[in-house]
Amino acid sequence: MAVKTYALVTGGSRGIGRAICIALASELKYPVLINYQSNLAAAEETRDIIIAGGGEAELLRFDVSDQAETHAQLADWKDRHPESLIEVIVNNAGITRDGLFLWMEHDDWSNVIHTSLNGFYHVTKPLMQDLLRHRYGRIINIVSVSGVKGTPGQTNYSAAKAGLIGATKALAQEVAKRNVTVNAVAPGFIETDMTNKLDEKELKKLIPLNRFGKAEEVADLVCFLASKKAAYITGEVININGGIYS
Template identity: 85%
Template structure:
């Protein structure tokens, strides 16, 4: 049986993750694995949007911060697809638990770091041996402007995303000889559920382009990095923030 190459997007049910799933299916014809943790309805909507455009997608549920659950579900998928390969990994899953550091609860720190940073480890570590044997792969990590410059009220999120940026740069050097690229995108203010509570009218005054970005604009960048066109780009953190920080 001919091998089929898949793309996995963690946190793929909504927002930036959903847009990335749709772009990878549409632009690069990947069958997409839509990972989600809790919102089954949103994951199914994403799958339906891909199918409506002639693409193909499957839903896979696990909490990226839970290593046992992550490995169990990915191992189960592999057992059902013994000849297939996940050759594009998009580590997008992330949560925020904002608050000033002096009042930050232990749980708010741990949950954010577990999801953004340990989630990257749990997913990528399990799948990377296959990429190394295959001698091709794309790993794309969704970081944040907060991880690059730090954001007040987001010490936990900034730390997690900064860790993801460091991991991106180091891993890129380790696997480049096997034709695997590792890059990160660092969005600024993007119109999603995560930013819906922010004062967009005030914040866009800080942005040279004078608007929030769209999830589809981030997805277009991820799609490019996942393509053969980006074969000589690795270890990079590409900012997509309307000029607010570079």
């Protein structure tokens, strides 16, 4: 019996995560596991869009920053799908708690680190053995221009994403012999809920392409890295930022 392979997207209910879920289902025909933490309505909407387009999707609720909860939900899914495998992992979940470092509260530091960086560990580690046994897999970590160059007012977020970049490069070397690739995608300013409070008119002046990116453009890049066409790319950080930093 052939193994049914899935793609898991953390923080998949809205924004870039939603666009990635839809693209993986429509372009690569993966049944998609949409991870979300609290916004059930948004997660259901993402699932319904995929199903309406002829794809498959299911919801998987857990907080990536909570190791016990994450492991329990992934183990439960595996128990219910014994002949299936999560072949593509997109670590997209992240939060911001912006503020100058001088006045940054401990919770604002630790919560951002726990979600972006520890979340990668909590999700990826329990799935890794299956990928190595399967001798094929794609791990794609959504980082940020903040993790590449640092952004003032985002010392916590920059640290979390820079840590994820380091993890990407190291893990890629550990698992490459088993045909598992690990890459990072570093978006700049993308039109999402996370950026809708920013002064787009002023920030566009910093961007050579003179516009914010679209979530679908990030999703297209993720789809390429998740495909067999990207088989010889691993350990890379690919910027998608309109030329703001390279």
